[in-house]
Structures are given as structure tokens and as C-alpha cells.
Amino acid sequence: MVQRADNIPYIYSAAGEKLARKMKEGTYQYYAGNMVYDNVKSLKYLLFDEGLVNKTSGVYSYEYHLKDHLGNTRVAFQPNGGGITTTQVAEYYPFGSSYLPVSPAGSNKYLQR
Numbered sequence: 001m002v003q004r005a006d007n008i009p010y011i012y013s014a015a016g017e018k019l020a021r022k023m024k025e026g027t028y029q030y031y032a033g034n035m036v037y038d039n040v041k042s043l044k045y046l047l048f049d050e051g052l053v054n055k056t057s058g059v060y061s062y063e064y065h066l067k068d069h070l071g072n073t074r075v076a077f078q079p080n081g082g083g084i085t086t087t088q089v090a091e092y093y094p095f096g097s098s099y100l101p102v103s104p105a106g107s108n109k110y111l112q113r
Contacts, residue, residue, distance in 0.1 A: 008021055008024075009021065009022045010022075021033055027039035029044070034047040034048060035044060035047075043055050050064050051063045051064040051065040052065075062078060063076055063077070063087060064076070064077055064078070064079075068092075072090070073088075073090060074089070074090055075092075
């Protein structure tokens with residue numbers, strides 16, 4: 001594990017699997033395949049090819065991600081009754097940096113890297 005002031009430390013297994021990462025607050029986020037757990041090891045979210053499943057206050061909700069040809073998430077949305085609600089939109093310059101701030105600034109830190 002490498003620790004520098006400008007890096008986020010990750011912990012890997014001998015086989016190269018990502019096991020945990022140390023957050024800025026000093027807590028850890030744990031990984032088991034496509035499942036992500038918080039510091040008290042309760043399920044935080046579940047990743048799948050089209051997006052993720054959030055667990056908030058014991059309630060599961062789907063969030064789908066539309067990606068471009070490079071795999072960058074451009075739009076995140078959630079089903080809402082018979083329609084959808086856009087949760088975040090991201091634009092990128094050709095060289096990869098963000099064109100505009102993520103809109104709206106949501107709670108999904110996964111999309112704000």
C-alpha cells in the first residue's frame with residue numbers, strides 16, 4: 001500500500017483484486033466483486049454493467065448509466081413511475097477533462113471522479 005498526500009490508498013489481494021480503499025475521512029470502503037460496502041461493512045451499492053443499485057435507509061434503487069464509446073458515463077438516470085429522472089449529466093473535452101461541472105452536483109461520487 002502506497003501512501004502519499006495526493007493519493008488515495010488502495011488495498012489489493014495477492015491476486016490483484018481490489019479489496020479496500022481508505023477514504024479522506026479515515027474510514028474504509030470495502031470491495032467484494034461487484035459489491036461495495038461501507039466502513040461498518042453494510043452494503044452501500046452494487047455495480048452492474050448498466051449502472052448500479054443504491055441502498056439508502058434499507059431501500060434499494062436502480063441508477064442507470066449511459067456511456068459513450070470510451071466508457072465514460074455521460075448521463076445517469078433513475079426510473080420514476082412511468083418515466084425517468086435524470087440524476088447527473090457529464091460532458092468531456094476530447095482530452096478527457098470535464099467540459100462543464102457535473103450537473104446537477106449529485107451525491108454519487110462515483111460519477112464525479
